[in-house]
Every structure is written in structure tokens, then in C-alpha cells.
């Protein structure tokens with residue numbers, strides 16, 4: 099009987115890799131956040147991609163998620179924000195402004211993409227942070243605070259602080275929020291409360307074996323690093339494949355030995 103169980107384990111040797119990325123959009127909690135025509139970046143980008151692939155996309159077709167002819171304001175300075183501003187340009191927006199709370203030198207997105215976006219007519223409004231959204235049902239304007247860079251914070255980057263009486267308003271028919279992504283609650287989502295996560299919700303792994311605290315469960319990519327870059331995800335994927343191969347091979351060897359005994 100023991101031999102049959104071992105044979106079963108040998109054949110159906112389940113191992114898992116968690117590589118779900120990070121997709122929980124960071125929110126912005128300021129007055130007017132509930133007004134219409136304020137959307138998370140992924141809603142805007144997926145609508146545009148699906149339309150490009152020939153799908154029927156109700157919110158694009160009725161104009162809600164279509165930037166054509168609109169004054170578009172994108173909030174954020176990462177790669178996703180760059181995708182949003184350049185998509186809005188391609189959709190023939192009337193104007194595209196990108197609000198970023200630090201300056202150009204401290205922007206997280208690729209400098210080349212910022213340059214490309216500027217060439218395409220995107221107006222970067224450096225050192226600004228939204229203070230409120232103004233409108234009657236739909237957003238009409240964004241009130242922004244002018245910022246300046248203060249002392250470095252825990253991450254070593256200079257913290258943006260509001261300039262006194264530095265508020266001004268920017269016209270907006272469509273606001274796209276692109277403030278970054280956090281991990282979903284993976285232990286809850288996968289009904290595996292034992293899975294160890296960091297205080298940020300990223301999955302903890304043994305960096306050498308790529309294994310989580312649960313035997314046979316591996317993790318890689320953004321869900322381990324936090325929002326990162328494609329190159330790192332590719333590297334992590336390769337490392338995880340190698341480590342999983344090692345793990346499975348050594349399990350097989352041990353099982354064979356036990357089966358033969």
C-alpha cells in the first residue's frame with residue numbers, strides 16, 4: 099500500500115508558482131473623488147486595448163473612457179502614467195496634462211518615455227499634487243497644490259511638501275489616476291492564511307530557493323518584489339523555473355529510492 103501511495107506522489111507531484119503580479123490600484127482620498135469621469139489607469143488602458151482588439155466596449159463606445167476631444171489629466175509619474183498620457187494623445191485628446199508631485203529628475207517612469215511623451219505634446223506639470231476635484235456630478239477641474247522638495251524620507255528620496263498658497267486649477271473632462279499598485283490579499287484570495295507575506299502584502303520567499311514558507315509553493319515577480327519592471331519579472335521567472343526543477347528532481351530521486359526500498 100505504501101508503495102502505491104509513493105507512486106501516486108511520484109506521478110502527481112504538485113508544485114505551485116504564484117506569479118500574480120500586483121494589481122490593486124492605490125487610491126486618492128481628496129474632496130470630489132466621487133465625481134464622475136475619474137477613473138483608475140487600468141480601466142482606461144484595458145478599455146483602449148480591448149477596443150483596439152475589436153471588442154465592443156460600452157464605456158469606450160459611449161465616450162466615457164474615450165479621451166477624444168477631452169482635456170485629460172493623468173495623475174502619477176510611473177510607466178503606467180506614461181502609457182495613459184500617450185494613449186490619450188493617440189485617442190486625439192484636446193489636451194493631456196500629467197501631474198507629478200516631484201520634479202523631472204525624480205520621476206520613477208523611464209526618462210526616454212517622458213521625452214517621447216513631451217514630443218507628442220503631453221504637458222508635464224512637475225511638482226504638483228491634486229488637492230480636490232471640482233465639478234457638478236462630473237469633474238470639471240482639478241485643484242492642485244504646488245509642491246517643493248524637502249528633506250529625504252525613509253526611502254532616501256526628497257519628500258514633496260506643499261507650497262503655502264500655491265494652489266491653482268486645471269481644466270479636466272477626464273481624470274486618470276495612476277498612483278501605483280499594491281498586492282492583493284493573496285493569503286485570503288487563495289484561502290491559504292498560512293502563507294507568509296511582508297508588511298506590504300508581498301509574498302515572502304527564500305531568495306535562494308524561491309520557495310515560500312509553504313512546502314512546494316514558489317513565488318516570483320511583482321508579487322514578491324512589489325511593482326517592478328519586466329526585466330526583473332523575466333529574471334525571476336527563469337530563477338523560479340530552475341529552482342522548481344531542482345526541487346522536483348530531488349523529490350523524484352528520494353521517492354524512487356523509497357519506492358525501491
Ligand SMILES: Cc1cc2nc3c(=O)[nH]c(=O)nc-3n(C[C@H](O)[C@H](O)[C@H](O)COP(=O)(O)OP(=O)(O)OC[C@H]3O[C@@H](n4cnc5c(N)ncnc54)[C@H](O)[C@@H]3O)c2cc1C
Pocket residue numbers: 117118119120143177178181287318319320321325326327328329331
Ligand atoms: C500599465 C502598466 C505599464 C507598465 N509598463 C512597464 C514598462 O514600460 N516597463 C517595465 O519594465 N515594466 C512595466 N510595467 C511593470 C511590468 O508589467 C511588471 O513589472 C511585470 O509584468 C511583472 O510581471 P509578473 O509576471 O510578476 O506579473 P504580471 O505580468 O502582472 O502577470 C500576472 C498575471 O497573473 C494573472 N493573475 C492575477 N491574479 C490572478 C489570480 N488570482 N488567478 C490567476 N491569475 C491571476 C494576471 O492576470 C496576469 O496575467 C508596467 C505595468 C503596468 C500595469
